[in-house]
Amino acid sequence: MEQSEDMGIKIYTASPQVEPPLYPSSPPGGAAPDPPHPRGRKRRALASGVQKTISKTSMLINFLPTGTLLTFEMVLPSVYGKGECSYVSTLMIYFLLGLCTLSCFFFHFTDSFRGPDGKVYYGFVTPKGLAVFKPGLGVEVPKDERYKVGFSDFVHAMMSVLVFVAISFSDHRVTDCLFPRHAKELDELMQSFPLMVGIICSGLFLVFPNTRYGIGCMSS
Secondary structure, eight states: OOOOGGGOOOOOOOOOOOOOOSSOOOOGGGOOOOOOOHHHHHHHHHHHHHHHHHHHHGGGGGGSOHHHHHHHHHHHHHHHTTTTOOHHHHHHHHHHHHHHHHHHHHHTTEEEEEOTTSOEEEEEEETTEEEESSOOSSOOOOOOGGGBOOHHHHHHHHHHHHHHHHHHTTSHHHHHHHOGGGHHHHHHHTTTHHHHHHHHHHHHHHHSOOOOOOTTOOOO
């Protein structure tokens, strides 16, 4: 019996349906993807630099009077402004650095004692003893030898100044305005300078331990 071609049964083998991949594959030929936007690379590089600066200078904060670094970080953004580094802004940055440096040096020559009334009195250490900031308070000032200025006080003051310089010059806002033509050299220097300062100051503090409870200074 002959069958009509129209009555025949045709069997089709369905080709497997390929689902789209969950993640896009790399382009054919092993071509590398498009490079990220230059602005994105710049932001990541800046964030990485800030993170490195914080990690290197965090150990140095303990050597500074507590209010000095806080004042510097609060005033610097308003002085720096939009980053134009004009003559006025550069002059104000110099003034801010000088003021904070003097405070780092000065506060290490201060000390305190607790009077019979339970209050804490601050003064300036001198070769003759402690000179209270407000004389005539009716409180007897201690005459101990520890309240006389010594060589260790100058060592602590110089270390504090050195630490502040290391931290302040690790900020790009300071170096961009003060040394605009040497930004690359300073960036390379600041990769290791704060760490070196921290190691040197840590060793000196072991040799000359701090025993004063001055303004913003903690005893080690």
